Amino acid sequence: MKNSKFSITVYCGASSDVQPPHLNIAHELGIFIGENNWALYYGGSKAGLMCAVAAACFEAGGEVHGISFENEFLSSREPKNENLTSHHMAKNIHLRKEILHESADAIVILPGGLGTLDEAFEALTLQYVGVLKAPIIILNHKGFWQPLEHLITHLTKEKFLQDVTRLNYQFIDSLDEAKKELIANSEKKSHLKRIS
Incomplete structure (x- = not known):
């Protein structure tokens, strides 16, 4: 499901x-x-932060x-968003995450x-074992x-997380900093496309 556009998978809550x-x-x-003009991949809900990020992206032309x-539980709590470029119904939660990871x-x-x-934990784990590059x-x-x-620091200190250099993650406090990182990663993808 890889997109030619720079694609960002966003994980966030659906609680309103x-x-x-x-x-x-x-x-x-x-x-x-x-x-x-990037592509957003997310959990498909029309509630909470999921709705906020998707609606804003769609309205801005993304x-x-x-x-x-x-899922019966989710269907009653998370209405599906109709304002989408595409909607994919995965067979189960595991395939949903796989599609979201692979699209990113x-x-x-x-x-x-x-x-x-x-x-978040699945993405970090997949990164750690070398499956996820994003x-x-x-x-x-x-x-x-x-x-x-603090938990990741604790796991590292207690030697349950042996080699954090295998992980490519950052805790970023401000949206402005996050935007800079996303732009840098987008430029990296563009450069790789040009030389390949």
């Missing part, structure tokens, strides 16, 4: 009952992706690809719950992901 600053950061990221999967030139992790944590940006907006950063 969150603080406005979290929704705002998702909205701003969506605008940025759309204005750069491609938006929703990857959902059939870069991954951005915004605030979210258990699903977002699951996606850089991971963990947007630590207002310190949201500080506990995760």
Whole structure:
């Protein structure tokens, strides 16, 4: 499902009952992706941060690809977004994540719950074993992901995470910094396309 455009997979929450600053950061990221004419891949929901990033990207002219999967619990809580460039229904959650990982030139992790944590840990694990090449940006907006950063430091200190050099991730505190990283990665992809 690889796109010729620079493609960003965004993992984030679908809860609508969150603080406005979290929704705002998702909205701003969506605008940025759309204005750069990039492609957004995300979980396909029309709720919470997922809706905010997708709607903003779509309105700003970006491609938006929703990857959902059939699940009774989620269907009742996360309405599907119709304002998409494409929508793909995966058979299960594992295939959904596989498509999202494989589509990514870069991954951005915004605030979210258990699903977002699951996606983040799987992406980091796939990176660690050499399967996933896309850089991971963990947007630590207002310190949201500080506990995760501490956990990774703790795992490293206790020698459960042996070689962090195998990982290509960053905790970034501001959207402006994240934007710079995404632009740098986009330019890298363009350069590689030109010389190949």
